[in-house]
Amino acid sequence: MSDDTSFLSSARYGKDKVRVLRVVREGKWHHIVEYNVQALLEGDIETSYTEADNSVVVATDSIKNITYYIAKISPHILIPERFALHLGTHLVSKYPHIHKAFVTVEQLRWSRIPVSGEQGPTEHPHAFIRDGDEKRIVKVEVNASKGKDKIIASVTAGLSDLLVLKTTESAFTSFVRDKYTTLKEVDDRILSTSIDLSYTFSPVEIPKPTDADVEQFAVPAEITPGSVWDTSVPTNARKVTLDTFASDNSASVQATLYRMARLIIAQNAHVQTVSYALPNKHYIPVDMGYLGVENLVPAQAEVFMPIAAPSGLITATVSRK
Numbered sequence: 001m002s003d004d005t006s007f008l009s010s011a012r013y014g015k016d017k018v019r020v021l022r023v024v025r026e027g028k029w030h031h032i033v034e035y036n037v038q039a040l041l042e043g044d045i046e047t048s049y050t051e052a053d054n055s056v057v058v059a060t061d062s063i064k065n066i067t068y069y070i071a072k073i074s075p076h077i078l079i080p081e082r083f084a085l086h087l088g089t090h091l092v093s094k095y096p097h098i099h100k101a102f103v104t105v106e107q108l109r110w111s112r113i114p115v116s117g118e119q120g121p122t123e124h125p126h127a128f129i130r131d132g133d134e135k136r137i138v139k140v141e142v143n144a145s146k147g148k149d150k151i152i153a154s155v156t157a158g159l160s161d162l163l164v165l166k167t168t169e170s171a172f173t174s175f176v177r178d179k180y181t182t183l184k185e186v187d188d189r190i191l192s193t194s195i196d197l198s199y200t201f202s203p204v205e206i207p208k209p210t211d212a213d214v215e216q217f218a219v220p221a222e223i224t225p226g227s228v229w230d231t232s233v234p235t236n237a238r239k240v241t242l243d244t245f246a247s248d249n250s251a252s253v254q255a256t257l258y259r260m261a262r263l264i265i266a267q268n269a270h271v272q273t274v275s276y277a278l279p280n281k282h283y284i285p286v287d288m289g290y291l292g293v294e295n296l297v298p299a300q301a302e303v304f305m306p307i308a309a310p311s312g313l314i315t316a317t318v319s320r321k
């Protein structure tokens, strides 16, 4: 183009919403994961935008094919943090002109169906139930811009859409009162939120894989999603979040959020920051005074109107010192 009033200041492309279900068979005991994957690339790709030069373009169709291939061969497929690192590392090491890969994995929630056995309920070996809308989220940035033998990866993980509600031990008082205030102070209310949580690990160095050993990807030991997520580990972030939500005598969403985040950092040595986004989903006691029916005393109200919108939105990031 002849004019110099603009330039390409950033460019990133790839495939979004690659849907994959992977089965891992241990004899008759089967495991499944269902992932929605986004894989985006950065690198020496400017000319594809500025000069219609497709010679630098790894087709998004190929990126999709690589995603399925790594899902097939990766020994890490059942752990989304590790699968995302494996995929991102393969993308940046395979193509000399690609310097960064951004991989997001959203894991849908499949749990084993509990069935009755001779000694009580057991988990079915190969039948699963979609156990809510909650998603486990992993975001990985694999950066080879300092060279293919000096690959650095940053991992952010967490969950979204974890819907919770408690019927007491939540209050909200002593907030700013002025001419705009209509909200009454309450020492007892319903507290409900749809939890979005993410936590970051410190960046890790990835040993250079060769094309030949694409199957042998080694995950750095610092990436220990097990301790942050694994349901068998008592300090896992999901459990800490749920326990704190249930047990905290909440003065506000803000105060409960801060407690949750601090506990995750205190109990997980490799976690550097914890962020929450907590919508305050309001439930309003229905006024039945016109019928002579009392339903407005906070701790005694029984009939509530769920309000879809608007909601409060309380967010914060807590960082390791």
Ligand SMILES: O=c1[nH]c(=O)c2[nH]c(=O)[nH]c2[nH]1
Binding pocket: 172, 183, 251, 252, 253, 254, 280, 312, 314
């Ligand atoms: O926990 C709360 N935090 C707020 O900031 C707020 N604002 C509001 O109207 N209700 C609430 N509740």
